[in-house]
Amino acid sequence: MKNKTPIITPENYLKQTDINNIKFNGLCHVFFNNTYLNYFGNYDLEQIFKLKSFNIYSFQLENQKVFLAIIRNGSSLSSIDFECLIHLGFTEFIFYGFAGSINCSNIGDILLIEKAFIGEGVSQYYTKNRKYNYTSKPLNKQIMDKLDNHFQIKTVNCYTTDALFMETKELIDDLKCLEVECIDMECSALTSISHFRKVNATFIFCVSDILRENEWECNKDIDLRNILVNTLISLYTL
Numbered sequence: 001m002k003n004k005t006p007i008i009t010p011e012n013y014l015k016q017t018d019i020n021n022i023k024f025n026g027l028c029h030v031f032f033n034n035t036y037l038n039y040f041g042n043y044d045l046e047q048i049f050k051l052k053s054f055n056i057y058s059f060q061l062e063n064q065k066v067f068l069a070i071i072r073n074g075s076s077l078s079s080i081d082f083e084c085l086i087h088l089g090f091t092e093f094i095f096y097g098f099a100g101s102i103n104c105s106n107i108g109d110i111l112l113i114e115k116a117f118i119g120e121g122v123s124q125y126y127t128k129n130r131k132y133n134y135t136s137k138p139l140n141k142q143i144m145d146k147l148d149n150h151f152q153i154k155t156v157n158c159y160t161t162d163a164l165f166m167e168t169k170e171l172i173d174d175l176k177c178l179e180v181e182c183i184d185m186e187c188s189a190l191t192s193i194s195h196f197r198k199v200n201a202t203f204i205f206c207v208s209d210i211l212r213e214n215e216w217e218c219n220k221d222i223d224l225r226n227i228l229v230n231t232l233i234s235l236y237t238l
Helices: 010-014 033-041 076-088 137-147 169-177 189-196 224-237
Strands: 027-031 046-052 053-061 064-070 094-101 110-119 132-134 154-162 180-184 200-212 215-218
Touching: 010 076, 010 094, 010 154, 027 076, 033 053, 033 064, 033 169, 033 224, 053 224, 064 224, 076 189, 094 137, 094 189, 094 224, 110 137, 110 189, 132 189, 137 200, 154 189, 169 180, 180 200, 189 200, 200 224
Parallel strands: 027 064, 027 094, 094 200, 110 154, 154 180
Antiparallel strands: 046 053, 053 064, 094 180, 110 132, 110 200, 200 215
């Protein structure tokens, strides 16, 4: 399929709002669920952009203005929201989410993604015959420089799928051969977009469940959202 000029663009999509002329810049921290807002109760969040599909907030942390976006889950819907965030002017993105481990991580572990193998359907519209994407090396270095001496954080590869209930033993065996550590549902799609749009993006995951042979272990006791929010806060306070 040849690339053609899109009929629908982020610009005319955002013209549905009366605040489509707002412009941001720099780094945006991105989460995939509104429930994360409950974890920022100690910070004076200001909602500065609102759509039905996503919201943008700002707050002060260590005398710095921090931008926070809440977008939708899954490759298809999150790709729409991500395109809009790029159009609004942000140039760097750190995404925070959950992933299932298929190797040796434990529930609650923090994973920084280096390479995302493509298993979803969005990437084909942004890339040609690419099997994986790298996340942003500069952002990853900044994160590791800040957190490595204080957190047990591992740099790993992930695989992004659209099909939660088709994570088979055969697929997992194949992914282990590619040195994949975890499976998620957004990373490769959004990194495909980041390369296409020439912005920097990376992912920080918290392990939410573990796949072993024919066994699935899911989280029951650990507050994983709190771990991810504390990871963001630590990027500014350590």
